[in-house]
Amino acid sequence: MLMKTVDLQGQVNTDGPVGEEAQMPDKDTKAMMSVEDTPGGKACPNPQDLRPSVFYSIKFFILCHSLLQLAQLMISGYLKSSISTVEKRFGLSSQTSGLLAAFNEVGNTALIVFVSYFGSRVHRPRLIGYGAVIVALAGLLMSLPHFISEPYRYDHTSPVDMPQDYEASLCQPTTLVPAPTPAPSNSSCSSNTEAQHLAVVGIMFVAQTLLGVGSVPIQPFGISYIDDFAHNSNSPLYLGILFAVTMMGPGMAYGLGGLMLRLYVDIDRMPEGGIRLTSKDPRWVGAWWLGFLISAAAVALAAIPYFFFPKEMPKEKHELRFRRRVLAASASTVSKGEDSPSEKSLGASQEKHDGLAQIAPDLTVIQFIKVFPRVLLRTLRHPIFLLVVLSQVCTSSMVAGMATFLPKFLERQFSVTASYANLLIGSLTIPSAIMGIVLGGVLVKRLHLGPMRCGILCLLGALSCLLLTLPLFFMGCPTHQIAGITPQPGDLPGPELFPACSEPCSCPLDDFNPVCDPRAHVEYLTPCQAGCTSQVAQEALDKSQVFYTNCSCVAGGGPVSAGSCDSACSHLVLPFMFLVSLGAALASLTHTPSFMLILRGVKKEDKTLAVGIQFMLLRVLAWMPSPVIHGSAIDTTCVHWAQSCGRRAVCRYYDHNLLRNRFVGLQFFFKTGSLACFALILAILRQQVKEEGTQVTVSTSGPQQQLLASGPGKKPEESSV
Numbered sequence: 001m002l003m004k005t006v007d008l009q010g011q012v013n014t015d016g017p018v019g020e021e022a023q024m025p026d027k028d029t030k031a032m033m034s035v036e037d038t039p040g041g042k043a044c045p046n047p048q049d050l051r052p053s054v055f056y057s058i059k060f061f062i063l064c065h066s067l068l069q070l071a072q073l074m075i076s077g078y079l080k081s082s083i084s085t086v087e088k089r090f091g092l093s094s095q096t097s098g099l100l101a102a103f104n105e106v107g108n109t110a111l112i113v114f115v116s117y118f119g120s121r122v123h124r125p126r127l128i129g130y131g132a133v134i135v136a137l138a139g140l141l142m143s144l145p146h147f148i149s150e151p152y153r154y155d156h157t158s159p160v161d162m163p164q165d166y167e168a169s170l171c172q173p174t175t176l177v178p179a180p181t182p183a184p185s186n187s188s189c190s191s192n193t194e195a196q197h198l199a200v201v202g203i204m205f206v207a208q209t210l211l212g213v214g215s216v217p218i219q220p221f222g223i224s225y226i227d228d229f230a231h232n233s234n235s236p237l238y239l240g241i242l243f244a245v246t247m248m249g250p251g252m253a254y255g256l257g258g259l260m261l262r263l264y265v266d267i268d269r270m271p272e273g274g275i276r277l278t279s280k281d282p283r284w285v286g287a288w289w290l291g292f293l294i295s296a297a298a299v300a301l302a303a304i305p306y307f308f309f310p311k312e313m314p315k316e317k318h319e320l321r322f323r324r325r326v327l328a329a330s331a332s333t334v335s336k337g338e339d340s341p342s343e344k345s346l347g348a349s350q351e352k353h354d355g356l357a358q359i360a361p362d363l364t365v366i367q368f369i370k371v372f373p374r375v376l377l378r379t380l381r382h383p384i385f386l387l388v389v390l391s392q393v394c395t396s397s398m399v400a401g402m403a404t405f406l407p408k409f410l411e412r413q414f415s416v417t418a419s420y421a422n423l424l425i426g427s428l429t430i431p432s433a434i435m436g437i438v439l440g441g442v443l444v445k446r447l448h449l450g451p452m453r454c455g456i457l458c459l460l461g462a463l464s465c466l467l468l469t470l471p472l473f474f475m476g477c478p479t480h481q482i483a484g485i486t487p488q489p490g491d492l493p494g495p496e497l498f499p500a501c502s503e504p505c506s507c508p509l510d511d512f513n514p515v516c517d518p519r520a521h522v523e524y525l526t527p528c529q530a531g532c533t534s535q536v537a538q539e540a541l542d543k544s545q546v547f548y549t550n551c552s553c554v555a556g557g558g559p560v561s562a563g564s565c566d567s568a569c570s571h572l573v574l575p576f577m578f579l580v581s582l583g584a585a586l587a588s589l590t591h592t593p594s595f596m597l598i599l600r601g602v603k604k605e606d607k608t609l610a611v612g613i614q615f616m617l618l619r620v621l622a623w624m625p626s627p628v629i630h631g632s633a634i635d636t637t638c639v640h641w642a643q644s645c646g647r648r649a650v651c652r653y654y655d656h657n658l659l660r661n662r663f664v665g666l667q668f669f670f671k672t673g674s675l676a677c678f679a680l681i682l683a684i685l686r687q688q689v690k691e692e693g694t695q696v697t698v699s700t701s702g703p704q705q706q707l708l709a710s711g712p713g714k715k716p717e718e719s720s721v
Contacts, residue, residue, distance in 0.1 A: 031066040041097040055308045058230045062238050065222045066245040068302040073249025075139045075295035081257025081422045082288040089285050093651030098631025101404045103622045107212030109619045124221040129306030132299050134214030135661040139296025141207035145200040146289035169513040169526040171505035172532050194645045203557050229313050247434045254426030261286030261419040279417045284563045372544040379610050388597045389617050391677035396622035398670040401630035409663055412654050413476050415567035424577050432581035436588030444592050451600050454593035455682040462675040468583040469668045475576045476660040477569035481522045485640045499529045510643055516565035517554050523565045633662045
């Protein structure tokens with residue numbers, strides 16, 4: 001067995017130094033000599049000339065793959081950081097934007113099953129490169145709507161007639177408004193604008209589908225490639241480094257969103273007179289498209305090296321030297337009939353590859369599709385596996401909804417800008433989740449937790465996360481008074497005190513330029529609806545503030561300031577984010593223990609397939625429907641919708657109390673489901689321990705008690721699953 005293992009690793013004999021690295025088996029030599037597997041597709045006459053090549057180094061592959069997965073997750077998560085901006089720019093509801101955010105999982109889920117079928121049959125590095133190219137093209141396609149759409153107009157004036165200005169929304173007498181103006185806008189709306197809107201939305205959905213399709217081969221083929229050609233003892237370290245670098249991708253996506261949304265959307269085609277909007281104005285739209293271009297460029301650059309990696313490369317260079325030292329040190333152990341750890345791992349690996357080589361050619365694609373449902377049902381019969389997957393489905397649903405709509409929630413609930421909300425999430429929540437995952441892995445490894453203790457750790461983490469959700473229900477304020485939309489509380493000054501105060505103004509119904517009466521804390525949709533006839537601009541060193549005066553609907557005639565009224569609870573945004581981040585860390589603490597429950601809860605031969613089924617179910621049951629569910633719940637809290645061509649477009653105002661209760665309530669619901677699943681898992685594990693204890697007691701009371709006591713035994717806790 002020892003000689004066979006060594007021979008398979010590329011060494012003819014172990015008697016001397018002759019031919020230690022110069023001689024290679026015919027299979028590896030042919031692989032290195034073939035035109036297909038050499039960098040650039042050119043054959044080299046001497047295999048030794050290829051050994052120093054950087055593309056035959058597994059460490060360089062790990063570096064490239066870490067950068068690629070980092071860029072790929074950055075482009076996948078960037079849409080979530082700019083979801084409210086995309087809604088505002090193209091008039092989308094939260095349900096539609098949630099469906100758009102989840103649509104990349106459709107293409108991913110449809111093809112991910114076939115990754116386990118193709119395995120190592122294909123040229124994995126090139127297929128990863130092709131997938132990365134598709135991801136980069138999807139990023140470019142996501143930014144295309146910006147270039148084919150007309151410049152963003154935050155008011156309803158024509159750029160040809162007059163520049164975009166605050167004066168467009170002033171109260172003007174009916175006699176001064178030209179009558180035939182609405183007719184051309186209606187005709188253009190019905191013929192051109194609606195078709196352009198459908199084309200833009202369709203392009204973004206196609207881009208999200210391509211994004212999911214392109215990301216299919218990147219992670220599975222990369223991990224299998226590293227595991228095949230890295231040293232057996234170094235493979236876990238390499239995969240850990242890959243995972244650690246990859247986890248920074250979502251955080252970088254939110255950070256990139258925070259930077260890009262501070263720039264105006266039409267920064268590449270600014271009006272001649274400039275704009276007078278600030279990022280705190282509710283009509284502000286940031287440069288959402290610029291982040292997709294930057295991410296797509298990063299993915300395209302990271303994809304280049306994959307077209308030069310070989311299909312197969314020799315094992316790590318220090319592998320043979322390491323094995324010789326181990327074999328020399330364990331020669332006495334082998335002579336006693338014991339296998340060294342190195343030999344065990346190599347034998348298991350070789351047996352695994354031999355088994356795959358024997359089974360894979362016997363299955364066609366049709367047979368694989370027919371066999372998969374039966375294997376799926378067989379795997380789902382394990383109660384521990386099923387409950388762990390259900391708990392992870394609840395946790396993933398909570399994470400998917402929070403990651404997609406938490407920036408928008410912070411904007412609405414606490415009156416913060418989109419860029420600031422993204423920076424908070426990228427700097428607090430994402431690092432907290434990463435620390436939770438790492439801490440969970442450290443606890444499992446250092447404390448040598450078995451299934452029972454893993455279940456207890458998961459239960460405590462889920463319970464603590466649930467308890468931290470309760471204060472979030474009370475951290476917020478009701479919606480401030482909006483004239484003509486929310487009911488008038490008490491006898492505060494408002495349009496009801498001045499009947500028909502804005503009738504002579506002929507205010508357009510679809511205009512949106514909010515102003516705030518700071519004394520009464522009442523907001524008006526436009527200066528026109530407040531009856532304001534003039535404006536005053538106060539220039540400062542860093543910004544300019546616009547005020548409107550002579551307002552017939554405001555007590556004392558004004559002045560009123562441009563922009564929405566600030567929330568009275570804006571100071572609660574940091575405590576809110578602290579609790580959310582701490583809850584994310586505690587929820588992530590259950591990641592590794594629950595994963596260990598899956599690995600120890602199924603048969604050895606079903607582990608790989610069980611993990612694949614787990615990720616497939618998480619996509620189908622959590623990552624796909626959860627953003628749509630959260631978006632639909634958010635839409636039910638809207639109190640004023642903008643209209644575009646007779647259809648309902650983006651929501652202008654929400655009922656803040658209802659928004660907070662339903663958004664946090666969904667989080668509470670999913671966390672409760674996860675806690676219930678972990679409680680059932682713990683109950684099943686305890687029942688299994690009791691049954692095994694009873695069986696041991698009965699068996700040891702017989703005449704074979706002494707024989708059983710002297711035989712090898714296992715800890716009940718470790719074998720309970």
